[in-house]
Amino acid sequence: MRAITGLWRWRHNPLRRGTDLAEAWLCLAALLLVLVAGPVLGWLVGGVAQDALQRSVREQRESRHEVTATVVRELDRSPLDTDPETSAGRDLRSRVTADWTGPDGTAQHGTVLAALRSPHRGDHFTLWTDRHGRMAARPLDSATATTHAVLAGVGAALLTAGVVEAGRRLALWRMVRRRYARWDRAWDRAGPDWGRTGTGS
Template sequence: MRAISGLWRWRHNPLCRTTDLVEAWVALAALLLMLLSAPVAGALVGGAAQDSLREAVREQHASRQQVTATVVRELDRTSLGIDPETDAAADLRSRVLADWTAPDGTERHGAVMTSLRDPRPGDRFRMWTDEQGRTAARPLDSATATTHAVLAGFGAALAAAGGVETVRRLIVWRMVRRRYARLDQAWSRVGPDWGRTGTGS
């Protein structure tokens, strides 16, 4: 991007090569494309993600119900399947055998996870189920969906800017290679006579 700052100064510089000006214009065009394409890409992807996630929030809230379950007994912690190195996660959840009533009125019984620290028989807790009464994850909330959409938009904006910068670097790389090839050709023409008295003038 340093080429942009020197673009105005190079216009009347007799030492400025055509490739220097082209490189500066490519850098300026890339900067303008980044400033235009990154926000547009971010807005489009973020908006699409927001619409999709809002629909997922609606579907999950329509298909999942919160019910009250009763602890029958605590189950062995060794069967939790939690990484033993993450003690914090093990402290937050316990596995219990519980009874609950499904949204359709049928009685259910099974092993579930609970946030109760010290579950005892008869303790009650809230849990999420699907319409058939099977345990389900907590439905996605609107704030989390919005956060995911913003992150998707931000990632798309970064990807668009990165793509433009990659194309700029490829163009400049090709230009530099051609410049060096022309320099090698010029050296091959004058190289054998270089340094001899009276040659070239």
């Protein structure tokens, strides 16, 4: 980006080449795109993501219900689950067989993960179901949806900056290659005797 600072200096410099000025304008345009287009695009993407995610939050809150289940019996832990690191993360959840009543009044029975450290028959816990009583994931909460939308916006802004910078580098690379090609043609025109005494130079 040094070419940007040299933009003013190159205005009336007799040593200025056309490519020097073009490089400076290219860098300035890329900087303006990163500073303006990146945040605007990030804001737009974040806004669209926020609308979609908040709509999903509302739909999930309408279609999922928290019900109370009763432990019938605790299931044995898997013999393969002997790693202390993985089992420590699951200490607060146990696999149990449980009964619960769905929001539509139907009786349900099945194997679930209960938020109980050491469940016993008759213990109660809550779980999420759909409107027919079938198990469902916990609905997305509004704060998490907003966090995802912000991350989407930041990602879009960073992606825009990356694309602009990649385009600037590609354009600069092509300009330098054309400059070197012109130099090669100039050297070819000068001929192999350039600088020798008595060759008319």
